[in-house]
Amino acid sequence: MQFSESWDWERAERVVAESLAPMEEHKWQEEIHVSPDGETAAAIVCIDDGQFGLRMNDTVHDNTFDKAWKPSFSPDGKFCAIVQQDEEWTLAVDGEPWEERYGFVWDPRFSADGSVIAAAVQQDALYGMSVNGAAWETLYENANGFALSENGKRTAAVVQVRSLGQADPVTFREGVYSVAVDGETWDNVFMNAWQPVFSPYAHRVAAQVRLTLYDYSIAVDGILWPMQFQCVWDPCFQPNSSSVVAPVRQGGKWGVAEDGNILWKPRFFNCWHLQYSPDGSKLWGIVAPGYGQFTVALDGKEWNVSAPVVTDLTLSPDGLRAAALGNHDNKAWHLLLDGKAWSGRYDMAWKPVFSANGHHVALRVRSGKRYGIIVNDRPVGGEFDKAWDPAFSPDGTKVLIRGMRGNTLLRIVADVPR
Template sequence: MDTSNWDWEKGVKVISKINDCDAETEWLTEPYASPDGEKVAVLAKTEEGFDVCVNAKAWGQTFDNAWYPRFSPDGRLTCVASTDMEWTLAVDGEPWPETYGYIWNTMFSEKGDVIAAAIQQDGTYGMAINGEQVGELYETASEFTLSADGKRTAAVVQVQSMDAADIFTFQQGCYSVAVDGQAWDIKVVNAWTPTFSPDGSRVAAQMRSSLYDYTIIVDGTPWSKNFAMVWDPCFNPKTGTVVAPVRMAGKWGMAENEQVIWDPVYFQLWEQKFSPDGNNLYAICAPQYGRWTVVHNNNTWNVLVNTMLTDLTVSPDGQRAAAAAKEKDKWTIMADDALWPQWYDMVWTPVFSPDSKHIATKVEKPGKKLTVAIDGKHYKEDFTHCWEPVFSPDSQKVLIRGVQGGKFKRIVAKVNEF
């Protein structure tokens, strides 16, 4: 997401009252903020149906139903909408020309120039990009995925029909992965999490080859080795190799192109992520039963939490990592083998500054008070609604989007103000 052309002048800007709309409304939904903080949207129930208000101005487009409003990275507002029992996606008030039996799971390319969604038509399933169906539709489809550039799609699809409780056909393999709407030739018992390489040219997925054997399948070809279980694969952005956590003899390790590179010594291992240069591999692990930390190039951190560790994030320079950590019923951020001193009722995915020096996150304080914290110190003001923070390109400022007293505010604060 390119933030270089956003307004980064320090200060507070009141965008709109979230309960205002220039149309006659019966009720409004919760607000949704654009990435740059210049827009706030609500779905509006009118006497005729549903409309959408952006900065208190209605689209003027009435639908029988509307839901799932989402802003694209380039600032366009989308929502799933229906008219006369047909569903489509509306983008800035303009519905896609094609309608479907149902549509859901809006997805965006990194830049936001491509919008995709899952579709159902006449009982068959697939994907559409910018309003056009991609390839074939299938009896069932799930795990919908869009490449980073938005040019390609992938999903797990059913390629073999079977009757209810037909366990024999199921065990022979009824599923595959469809890339750009075309299924791979192979049939498997199950498949999950199709994952694109960073350039979008390749796809890897989890695969269940029998009732008891699991492996990774890459571009339609399975690894030759099976494991007791596997988790999501990912591609090394430098070498193109595929790594995935694998379970062997009751413990978890890491495999690369089917060869085990981290011995199976962990009680759990997942959410692995490479640094942008591909030289550092991080993951969330349980070196002890019920105790969680981060492992970096097969070296575990010392700090542990006892309930949960999730949303692992790697810094742009690849030298740091952070994750949301839960100890009993409180949350904080685990970063660089240490925990932030402040604990919260909830924290969200950590965000690194472009220079990798700072970490920010949305947090919830006692009393359902929401705000933003940077490097363990939270902002001086609280909000009833708040969205994840965004750093300026020079890493010196942070964008805070929040609602106070019914007003949606766009705040640009200096990092050293925290």
């Protein structure tokens, strides 16, 4: 995390809040959320019928709302929630609502540094995005697949640009969807489009598109690849060139295409979640060499270890190592790291976290009703009634643990086990 340099990394176990139990004057309290640095706990509270507030540690913001939902912390520690006032919706940031109001708001998204917050909005039955409280100038009949670039400079969504009548397959097949970037649509129109993806510096946008009932491809800045496929998944930009790769299905098998040309020969039962190393020299993905058996592949070569479910592919900061979660029969979640499985098995596990130097890996897990933090396949910090994802110190020697025992929020900085 880029903000962790300023956090308190003194080795200690500290009580942040003695009791996060609902306050006596409140009717109820929703789920607790904890800031990335572990210094603040927050929750939506019901103060009275039709009156909601935002609690942070032991105080409640003065502003109250008719309704509030989907609370979350931004990367830089701002507490955000979607709120309703006078039958209009907006986003409240640290208790202060945006001035602009909408018919509805959902799907808040944050830039990497937290300075930009975007959300999907609906106003007068038209849809689009709002950025820091300012909506696109043009809204559309339908919008989905909302995206905010990592640097926060651009937004995108799949939008409907032609009206459809009831039971109107002719117009649908002719194409009704496009991609809007900062509210402005591409010239090309497609039968379907999905999930726009930004290049590293947000100069370009790519998306999956459907051309006919049976033909799919990738469009980059509205320009189609020269090849069509039986299906495609999310595209991925090469960090140091203009190239785009995507999983593609050809001849009933999955592989990877680059700018429309086959890069990984289609030989997998599935292939998705492509990620490049920062220097663009390595391409990782989740693949299924056999039916119902998934693993991780590097440059088209799969690991020897597999599982019926593999998810949450995560690369080390330098892109030289990879970790993912594996699951057998929805009972035994475990970590797959560099082609080997950790020994621990858990009822639930969350996305792995690498240290900045890539030497250490941590993850949050649950066994029964108890939560824990596992670092380098060893438990650290004890058990909790609730826990949040861990974070490493910038030098990789310590790990931050955020957990609750009873109603008490603890902030633990522990040494990384070797």
